[in-house]
Amino acid sequence: MVGVPGRSKGCKTCRKRKKGCDLQQPFCGNCIRGGLICEGYARQWTFIANEPVPRGNATAVVARRSPAKSPLTFLPDQLNRTAFETQSISIFFDLYFPANERQVPKSSTVGLDFRNWITVVQKLDLEDVALRPALLAFCLARIGVSHKDQAAREQAIKLYGTALKEMNLRIRDNRRIHTDETLAAGKLMAHYEMFHGSTSPELKTRGTNWKAHTEGVTMLTQVRGPHGLTSENARLLFKDSRLSAVITAIVSRKPNFFATTPWRTLPFESKPKDLSDELHDIMAMIPILLEESDLIHACQDDGVAHTRRIRLLHQCRATDHTLRKWFADLSSRLPSPLPSVIRTPAEQNDTSEHDCFSFESSDHMLAITLALYWSTCTLLHGLIDMTFESLRSSSPTDVPRRLPDHIDPHRSATSISRSIGYFIRPEMGLWGVQLIGFPLGVALMYFLSSEDANADEERRRLSGNVAALSQMGLSLGTFLTSLQAATVPWFVTDESEDPWRTRSRLWFGGNIRPQARRDEDQR
Numbered sequence: 161m162v163g164v165p166g167r168s169k170g171c172k173t174c175r176k177r178k179k180g181c182d183l184q185q186p187f188c189g190n191c192i193r194g195g196l197i198c199e200g201y202a203r204q205w206t207f208i209a210n211e212p213v214p215r216g217n218a219t220a221v222v223a224r225r226s227p228a229k230s231p232l233t234f235l236p237d238q239l240n241r242t243a244f245e246t247q248s249i250s251i252f253f254d255l256y257f258p259a260n261e262r263q264v265p266k267s268s269t270v271g272l273d274f275r276n277w278i279t280v281v282q283k284l285d286l287e288d289v290a291l292r293p294a295l296l297a298f299c300l301a302r303i304g305v306s307h308k309d310q311a312a313r314e315q316a317i318k319l320y321g322t323a324l325k326e327m328n329l330r331i332r333d334n335r336r337i338h339t340d341e342t343l344a345a346g347k348l349m350a351h352y353e354m355f356h357g358s359t360s361p362e363l364k365t366r367g368t369n370w371k372a373h374t375e376g377v378t379m380l381t382q383v384r385g386p387h388g389l390t391s392e393n394a395r396l397l398f399k400d401s402r403l404s405a406v407i408t409a410i411v412s413r414k415p416n417f418f419a420t421t422p423w424r425t426l427p428f429e430s431k432p433k434d435l436s437d438e439l440h441d442i443m444a445m446i447p448i449l450l451e452e453s454d455l456i457h458a459c460q461d462d463g464v465a466h467t468r469r470i471r472l473l474h475q476c477r478a479t480d481h482t483l484r485k486w487f488a489d490l491s492s493r494l495p496s497p498l499p500s501v502i503r504t505p506a507e508q509n510d511t512s513e514h515d516c517f518s519f520e521s522s523d524h525m526l527a528i529t530l531a532l533y534w535s536t537c538t539l540l541h542g543l544i545d546m547t548f549e550s551l552r553s554s555s556p557t558d559v560p561r562r563l564p565d566h567i568d569p570h571r572s573a574t575s576i577s578r579s580i581g582y583f584i585r586p587e588m589g590l591w592g593v594q595l596i597g598f599p600l601g602v603a604l605m606y607f608l609s610s611e612d613a614n615a616d617e618e619r620r621r622l623s624g625n626v627a628a629l630s631q632m633g634l635s636l637g638t639f640l641t642s643l644q645a646a647t648v649p650w651f652v653t654d655e656s657e658d659p660w661r662t663r664s665r666l667w668f669g670g671n672i673r674p675q676a677r678r679d680e681d682q683r
Contacts, residue, residue: 173191174188251299252302252303253282256278256590258591258592259589277396277401279396280344281348284340284344285341290323291341291345294319294323294344294349295345295348297322297349298316298352299316301356305634320352323345323348324349327349330345337383338388340394340397343377346373346376353369353639355594357370357639364642366639366643367646371646378401378418381398381401381402386427389427395427402418403443409444409447410539413450413451415448419447435493436525442479443532445479449543452468469550476543480541487533490529490533524592527579527583528583531576531579532598534572535576537572538602539602542606544567548563570612573603573606574603576599577607577621578621580621580622580625581625584596584625597639597640600622601643603618603622604619604640605663605668606668607622608664609664609668644663
């Protein structure tokens with residue numbers, strides 16, 4: 161009889177309502193059609209959603225970025241664990257993606273395909289013993305922070321430990337190591353460390369853990385080989401894994417295999433590269449140039465160092481030429497040419513600046529691609545600037561009087577700082593914050609290393625953005641500081657007067673030319 165405990169096989173919701181249940185799994189059709197939360201069939205203690213569902217399905221929904229009480233609570237209910245996990249993942253995706261989107265579409269203007277790895281996760285086998293705990297750990301950690309739910313955060317830590325154990329077993333399994341689920345689980349654990357990682361007093365622990373996971377995913381990708389990444393899911397995972405690996409190589413100033421010809425060509429045989437892929441190719445060359453700069457600094461023979469420095473400058477200028485061609489191609493596909501400096505939404509009524517660009521809210525792909533372009537310009541032009549200054553001080557006749565006007569790391573770093581506000585708006589979800597981490601770190605390190613008086617304003621702007629993220633429960637600034645401490649190849653004690661600034665100056669070579677010197681050259 162319906163409604164009598166122990167006798168009806170119907171879902172708990174139908175029994176409470178004394179209605180017939182069609183016994184569909186995992187949620188009954190009556191609940192779905194009625195817009196009700198189907199509380200499942202099993203009889204056990206678990207989490208359930210305690211907010212009403214405003215639309216016609218059985219998935220729990222919370223207000224986006226709402227500071228209200230957690231949508232999860234412990235209750236002695238019969239909702240089975242599968243239903244709880246499904247609802248937790250649904251809530252997380254609502255928090256993760258930009259408002260009203262369950263994935264980020266291609267660019268509406270130039271067809272940039274920068275769909276995120278998390279889009280692929282939704283299509284994979286969520287019963288995978290490594291992927292499921294990794295995903296749930298990330299989900300519950302984010303929900304716990306967003307809604308100040310300590311129980312969810314503690315459960316996330318336990319699930320993260322489970323995922324680590326399963327991945328340790330997975331990498332010893334020659335069959336399962338090649339699956340898309342394994343790659344996705346590694347990505348999830350890296351992002352867990354980025355946003356919810358270790359609270360150890362050891363500064364570099366969080367950055368070290370993220371770097372270890374990222375390098376692990378890179379290894380998994382290499383094991384599969386360039387021919388083993390041709391399916392749609394594998395291609396999207398490869399694209400994101402390649403970018404993360406390139407970023408790690410840039411920060412570490414050590415190139416990896418993604419810069420080699422097979423990895424720049426074979427994965428794209430089934431589907432041609434788009435402009436974002438071509439930009440990643442250029443970015444993969446930056447660690448090669450940075451490593452050569454470090455080797456030159458370590459060279460004891462002044463004559464050899466001078467010759468190598470001249471060659472490095474030519475290599476940098478050739479890379480810059482490729483980068484300029486890429487930007488011209490991108491600009492030619494847009495309705496109007498792209499200017500080189502942008503303003504934040506708050507500045508758009510300020511007519512004191514000219515040549516500014518405002519992102520359209522619907523084209524997230526173009527926005528992040530431009531941010532990565534400006535990051536590449538900042539890194540490359542900063543290296544060109546430093547190499548040029550070293551040559552001019554030792555042998556002025558071997559270099560021209562000044563560099564071309566477009567080689568201006570300050571300007572590209574300024575463009576990054578003025579774009580950050582677009583990505584950290586609440587309606588952009590965690591997706592925007594995740595993608596802007598690298599550009600924000602590049603710009604902040606540049607302005608910290610610069611002696612330019614104009615750098616103070618942009619540095620304050622970036623510091624304000626980091627503080628705003630912290631208030632949203634996103635400790636991106638802590639992660640960037642930890643990553644820098646874990647990867648800067650020079651020893652800097654945390655007792656230094658300003659270790660973050662000291663590391664930044666060392667990373668950029670300690671020879672960033674002030675704007676006043678540039679203005680003097682142009683005169």
